[in-house]
Amino acid sequence: MPLAALAVAALTSQYLARSPGLLRGMLDEPNARSLHTGAIPRTGGFALLAGLAAAGLLAPTGPYPAGAGIWILLALLPVAAISLLDDGGGVRPRYRLAAHLGAGVLLLAGGLGWSRLDLPGLTLNLGTIPTVCLTLLLVVWMINLYNFMDGMDGLAGGMAVFGFGALAILGWRGGELAYALTCASIAATAGGFLTANFPPARLFLGDLGSTSLGLLAAALALWGSALGLFPLWVAGLAFSPFILDATSTLARRALRRERLWQAHRSHHYQRLVLAGWSHRRVMLRAWALMAACAACAVAAPGLTPPDQWLLVAGWAAIYVLIGYRVRLVERLAGRVAP
DSSP: OHHHHHHHHHHHHHHHHTOTTSSTTOEEOOOTTOOOOSOEEOOHHHHHHHHHHHHHHTOTTOSSOOTHHHHHHHHHHHHHHHHHHHHHHOOOHHHHHHHHHHHHHHHHHTTOOOOEEEETTEEEEOOHHHHHHHHHHHHHHHHHHHHHHOOSTTHHHHHHHHHHHHHHHHHHHTTOHHHHHHHHHHHHHHHHHHHHHSSSOSOOOHHHHHHHHHHHHHHHHHHHHHTTSSOHHHHHHHTHHHHHHHHHHHHHHHHTTOOTTSOOOOSHHHHHHHTTOOHHHHHHHHHHHHHHHHHHHHHGGGSOHHHHHHHHHHHHHHHHHHHHHHHHHHHHTTOOOO
16 A cells, blocks of 8 residues: 555656646745745645555555545545645635534544543543534644645655654554554655655645645544544654644744734744755755654653653753754844744
8 A cells, every 4th residue: 555655646746747737727836935936836736645545445445445534535525625726726714714624523523533631641531512622623723734834845745754654653553554554655645745846846735735634644643542542642743843833933923913824934944944044954854853753752652651741841842942943043144033
């Protein structure tokens, strides 16, 4: 499955990168948020879905998903459909939000909800209303933050490789073959896409690809938690390079009373590029961070609760230091930190 996903995604990505005029209106023109200078096809989402389809056809259980898999597929459909329309010409925000909430409702219908508050050494069962609210918040935020963070060559694909790769290892170690193969196939598909997205990128994911990965990240985190493979915070650690950057950036902009829906270049990776770092330099350092988070996420379930708290505290300190480092780079480059 993963090898088929990798091959199909890579071949499709190469074809789409060489065919910029294949789908009219799906070229990413530079704007106020962009870090690229020329028009790039944003059709990489088709390569992602092609790779996942190939993996599904070769699944040990056959081409028709069962159990949690069918609900994840159903949740993916409205997100992919509205994002494809958005790539083609734009969709009103309320329609996007409705599709994202609909995806969350479908996951809840399939029993994939945030029903427990799992902390190291402490588990609290949540009632129906908190479960619904937290699940919808998680799904909507993961979909959108993945889209926000897909603004530089190699970043979103790399996060998928390391994040879903970590979940695949946890699934394999826990004896959940279907879960492990699903996560490994997503990671492999992202790896295939990176063959055309490594700096300098010739293909972008587009909203179709980035929002699909965000939905899958939320869904696979909830599924793994429901299977008892790991507490939900472990999946959060695996994807924390995206979660922390997007969330802290949104909080800073809200505190400055900026219009949150307007395009900007305030994420850490954008600020480093604007300060003079190359796309490749930023990407490789981001990949190192992602790899470290993934490794710690894989190790975390086997630690004692006190050691898990130390791990969380250590990563909190690391992210604070990263924020200071970004501001230092900006000062040395003569830019005022936003």
